[in-house]
Amino acid sequence: MGELTIWTYDWAPDGVRGFVRDLRLRWACEEADLAYAVRTIPFDGRETNHLARQPFGQVPFLNDGELELFESGAGLLHLARKSEKLMPTDPAGQAQTLQWTVAALNSIEMVTVPWWYLRICGDEDNQLTGWMGQRLNQLETILSQREWLAADRFTVADLLMADVLRVPEVRSFGGRPATEAYVARVTDRPSFRKARADQIGLFEKADEKRTE
Numbered sequence: 001m002g003e004l005t006i007w008t009y010d011w012a013p014d015g016v017r018g019f020v021r022d023l024r025l026r027w028a029c030e031e032a033d034l035a036y037a038v039r040t041i042p043f044d045g046r047e048t049n050h051l052a053r054q055p056f057g058q059v060p061f062l063n064d065g066e067l068e069l070f071e072s073g074a075g076l077l078h079l080a081r082k083s084e085k086l087m088p089t090d091p092a093g094q095a096q097t098l099q100w101t102v103a104a105l106n107s108i109e110m111v112t113v114p115w116w117y118l119r120i121c122g123d124e125d126n127q128l129t130g131w132m133g134q135r136l137n138q139l140e141t142i143l144s145q146r147e148w149l150a151a152d153r154f155t156v157a158d159l160l161m162a163d164v165l166r167v168p169e170v171r172s173f174g175g176r177p178a179t180e181a182y183v184a185r186v187t188d189r190p191s192f193r194k195a196r197a198d199q200i201g202l203f204e205k206a207d208e209k210r211t212e
């Protein structure tokens with residue numbers, strides 16, 4: 001495979017800086033010591049300006065040489081196959097990592113994102129609150145029993161789950177001490193801090209151009 005390129009927007013509003021999902025891919029590359037470049041497509045016109053690369057007009061998407069991928073989860077699993085730091089190579093450890101990566105996307109994020117969206121649209125105590133609370137309570141039980149989701153060690157599944165859970169509205173929703181300790185622990189990793197700082201730096205730099 002060739003050079004890794006992570007694509008994101010050339011600018012994003014203040015409120016989402018540090019949360020745009022290219023951060024997931026940056027973070028994984030940092031964890032795995034994979035060399036990567038970051039390139040941008042215009043935020044303005046995003047609905048249509050890159051549909052050939054991301055059919056929903058979103059970011060991130062990834063190039064690995066000639067290979068093209070969209071969906072942050074697919075990108076993470078692609079990167080995880082390159083480094084044992086992200087996913088163990090033994091069949092059981094690998095299966096657990098895949099399972100919890102999909103759980104982060106399809107059992108947790110599939111309710112946290114719509115809940116968050118209704119909430120920021122003004123529907124504070126929305127109809128998804130009970131469902132999300134139940135999912136987070138179930139996860140709290142798991143996280144009170146172990147430090148990592150899969151294979152007794154940090155994997156890409158923890159990277160993704162922590163990224164899903166660290167959304168401020170979700171994080172501050174209800175006293176779940178094991179979950180809070182988990183999010184704090186995973187996001188205290190130097191690779192996360194670098195990925196976040198780099199993303200925020202890119203968007204801050206773009207402010208200068210937008211006001212010129």
Ligand SMILES: N[C@@H](CCC(=O)N[C@@H](CS)C(=O)NCC(=O)O)C(=O)O
Binds near residue numbers: 046072
């Ligand atoms: N399922 C997609 C979601 C991507 C996504 O929600 N991207 C956001 C940024 S974090 C975006 O591009 N939002 C702009 C838009 O939807 O117009 C993934 O995980 O890659």
